[in-house]
Structures are given as structure tokens and as C-alpha cells.
Amino acid sequence: MEILDFAPIASGICWTVTYFALVYRGFKDKSYGMPIAALALNFAWETTFSVIYPPADGGFALTIINTIWMICDIGIVVTYFLYGFKYFKKQYGISKNIFYVGSVLAFVLAFLMMLTGGQFFGSFAQYFKSDIFEGAQFIALMQNAIMSVLFVAFFYSRKKMGSSIEGQSIYAAIAKMIGTSFTVGIYYIVTHPGAWYFMGVMIATSLIFDMWYCIILYKEIKAQGYSSYSRF
The missing domain is CATH 1.20.58 (Methane Monooxygenase Hydroxylase; Chain G, domain 1)
Structure with missing residues (x-):
């Protein structure tokens, strides 16, 4: 052998x-x-x-x-x-x-x-077309999916320590969600017809966890007696 x-x-x-x-x-x-x-x-x-x-x-x-x-x-x-x-x-x-x-x-x-x-x-070379920016988009969407998960974990970790909303903004949470899934995410899917499915999972991951983060942050800000939208 x-x-x-x-x-x-x-x-x-x-x-x-x-x-x-x-x-x-x-x-x-x-x-x-x-x-x-x-x-x-x-x-x-x-x-x-x-x-x-x-x-x-x-x-x-x-x-x-x-x-x-x-x-x-x-x-x-x-x-x-x-x-x-x-x-x-x-x-x-x-x-x-x-x-x-x-x-x-x-x-x-x-x-x-x-x-x-x-x-x-399996179709890496054909997919990226020897274009560095194609790789950069891939990295950015993967990175955003990881970031979205970490923001949710970050919130719960902070909440356990009694400082759940310190340093966090509902405007930042909403802007991140829109700036990823609803903009470049949609753009990526439209510009890669028939070849977006894997990255679609990354985009969906970002969207799900960004929505989760927005909801829990909004509820926590209200629970602490603040107006969610006047607190930038």
C-alpha cells in the first residue's frame, strides 16, 4: 500500500x-x-x-x-x-x-x-474569472455572515454582564442589515444568475442574524426606558 x-x-x-x-x-x-x-x-x-x-x-x-x-x-x-x-x-x-x-x-x-x-x-476558477474583485466580494459576504452571528452573541454576552446596550445603536444594526442583504446581497444574486446559491446561504445567514440582532436590541432599548429611535 x-x-x-x-x-x-x-x-x-x-x-x-x-x-x-x-x-x-x-x-x-x-x-x-x-x-x-x-x-x-x-x-x-x-x-x-x-x-x-x-x-x-x-x-x-x-x-x-x-x-x-x-x-x-x-x-x-x-x-x-x-x-x-x-x-x-x-x-x-x-x-x-x-x-x-x-x-x-x-x-x-x-x-x-x-x-x-x-x-x-468545484467551479472556482470559472466562477471567479481570474478577477480579484470577484474574490473580494466573496470574502466580504462570508465576513458579513460571521459578523452578523457575532453581533447576536455579543449582545447576549453584554446583557449577561448588565451592559446590554452600551456602545450599540439600533441605527447601526438596521444600517448593517440594509447595507448587506438588501443591497450588495441582492446585487450579488442578480449579477451571478445560476451561480449564487452558496453565497445565497451566506446572504441569508447575514439577514437572519441581522434581523435577530435588530429585534433583540430594539426590545432591550425599550425595556430600559429609552426611545429606540431617538437614541442614536
Whole structure:
């Protein structure tokens, strides 16, 4: 067997041990051992590329490895939903409803990324047309999706510390939402007909979390006795 042929098998064994250990410790300690973003992306990747789009070049062995990983990930997902809420409540002070809605949303978005991302990255050279600015738009929309998620986490973290609206503006929140999804987001979709699906998931992610941020910030400003729109 060539050394290159052994590499995927070695990787499969090591990652299987990793997942088994996380599942074991999760149930043993009544906890979970993988961050939600990593867990959602991992589970979506392994499910998508073992069941929906099995590897064409790696053959049966890689499909088996990916399937084993997917099964192991199910165990980690179970520990996350069984034991994860107490950590989010302690860190962010959120309710169970927000925990479950946010968690399900993370998995849905991760699956959409995997389902659309494979085809997108498979046509990379053709898609970007050797144009640096095409790459710059891609980076900007990815960055905005990450920023939108972080703004929501930022709010809950600040609220837990008793300073939920300090430094934050409803005008900034609304302007960010409009300046991303409703402007350059729409422009990107219109100018990339038939090739916008993966980036559409990024744009949708930005929009969902920007709307979430606007709503919770608006409610918190009102709850503290301020006029939401006179407080710039």
C-alpha cells in the first residue's frame, strides 16, 4: 500500500477515536465537547458527503469512513441537546427557546452550506474569472455572515454582564442589515444568475442574524426606558 493510500485510513481512525472519546466523555460528564459551530459544520459535512454526495475518487472506503463519522457525530449532537443549555444560560443568559431555535438554525445553515458549497467550490476558477474583485466580494459576504452571528452573541454576552446596550445603536444594526442583504446581497444574486446559491446561504445567514440582532436590541432599548429611535 502506498503511503498516500494509507493517509485517509489513518485520518479515519484518528478522527473516529476523537469522536468516540467526545461521545463517551459527553455522556460520562453530562456535558458536550465540541463547539456548536464546529459540531453543526462537521455533522453537515459528514452527512452530505457520505449520504448525499459520496466521494467519487475515494470509493467505498471513504464513504464508510464518512458514514462512521456521521454516526459518531449523532452521539455528539445528542449530548449537545441534552446537556448544552446550562452552558449557554450561564454565559449568555438566554432562555431554552432561544437555545433550541439558535441551535436548530445553526444545523440548518450548516447543511445548506454543504449542499450548495460543493458545487460552488468545484467551479472556482470559472466562477471567479481570474478577477480579484470577484474574490473580494466573496470574502466580504462570508465576513458579513460571521459578523452578523457575532453581533447576536455579543449582545447576549453584554446583557449577561448588565451592559446590554452600551456602545450599540439600533441605527447601526438596521444600517448593517440594509447595507448587506438588501443591497450588495441582492446585487450579488442578480449579477451571478445560476451561480449564487452558496453565497445565497451566506446572504441569508447575514439577514437572519441581522434581523435577530435588530429585534433583540430594539426590545432591550425599550425595556430600559429609552426611545429606540431617538437614541442614536
